[in-house]
Amino acid sequence: MDIQFNEILRVLEQTYPHAGPELHFSNPYETLVATILAAQCTDARVNQVTPAVFRDFPDAKAMAQTTPEILFPYVKSCGFRSKAVNIVNACKIIAEKYDGAVPSTLEELTALPGVGRKTANVVLAFSFGIPAIPVDTHVFRVSNRLGLADARTVEETERQLMDAIPRELWSPSHHWMILHGRRVCHSQKPDCDHCPLRPYCKAAHLDHMINPKAEAKERARKRKESAAG
Ligand code: SF4
Incomplete structure (x- = not known):
């Protein structure tokens, strides 16, 4: 180098020396949801709303059962309604196509609604331990x-x-x-x-x-x- x-x-x-993720998450599903919410929003704000989201929708299958209209009030302070739409639609695909498990490749992740390269790389790096930038x-x-x-x-x-x-x-x-x-x-x-x-x-x-x-x-x-x- x-x-x-x-x-x-x-x-x-x-x-x-102590830099690390500031978003709070503990599994690939939570990482995905928190990172979608974090677009154009502060991590601190996302951390305020995610405890209730993860309590009431604890995994992708639970999220797939809801609607953007129900989810939006939980995440309204993080901005656009489209984030709620994308989260619900992405979880429907994860529930149907991957039996509820968030996929672990860049190609599969970026095919989900609302998931760009950055979000996919965050999920890969912090939930699957796959090095990414x-x-x-x-x-x-x-x-x-x-x-x-x-x-x-x-x-x-x-x-x-x-x-x-x-x-x-x-x-x-x-x-x-x-x-x-x-x-x-x-x-x-x-x-x-x-x-x-x-x-x-x-x-x-x-x-x-x-x-x-x-x-x-x-x-x-x-x-x-x-x-x-
Ligand atoms: S442009 Fe940024 S990285 Fe470069 S000297 Fe200024 S503050 Fe530092």
């Missing part, structure tokens, strides 16, 4: 700013990180980057002056990578450039 990459991962690990908005931003990836899309970022980072560090490094994105490398105003990664960071001196408007403009320019071939 590149020396620079090594240093970045070392500093991240030292800075966030779920790329959310923080991981995407932080890894591309740091230079661990140089990608335009989530899929590209995931692939590049998997190539660059040793397999045993995939899951932990994803937690380190999430915490770094939440605490220091904010989307709007990254705190580069107090960032322990500044000496290694590709973006620290590049306005177009840390100024959100310039960043969006640069991304659009790159998209245009690649579309033109």
Whole structure:
């Protein structure tokens, strides 16, 4: 692995030694439901609603018996009604096709309603112990700013990180980057002056990578450039 990459991962690990999942779950079904609810919502908010959800719908078969109308009031504070629709529909498939057991491959998981790559990778990593790098908005931003990836899309970022980072560090490094994105490398105003990664960071001196408007403009320019071939 590149020396620079090594240093970045070392500093991240030292800075966030206790990083781990902040969502509360104890089996693949709970992981799936909590992660669907967490899209565009805080983990703390999800943790407030899931105890009642898991009490009244303890597994995928129980969830498959209900309706989005019944589920929605439980999860309303996590946002869109579509989340309730997706959870119920995904559980119907799990109940019918997999006898109630959440499947354990990326292909099967991403075929479920409301389950994208990120959610599927969270389930694989934390419920099945299969190394994965779920790329959310923080991981995407932080890894591309740091230079661990140089990608335009989530899929590209995931692939590049998997190539660059040793397999045993995939899951932990994803937690380190999430915490770094939440605490220091904010989307709007990254705190580069107090960032322990500044000496290694590709973006620290590049306005177009840390100024959100310039960043969006640069991304659009790159998209245009690649579309033109
Ligand atoms: S130096 Fe700035 S852009 Fe780079 S990781 Fe730190 S906060 Fe983010």
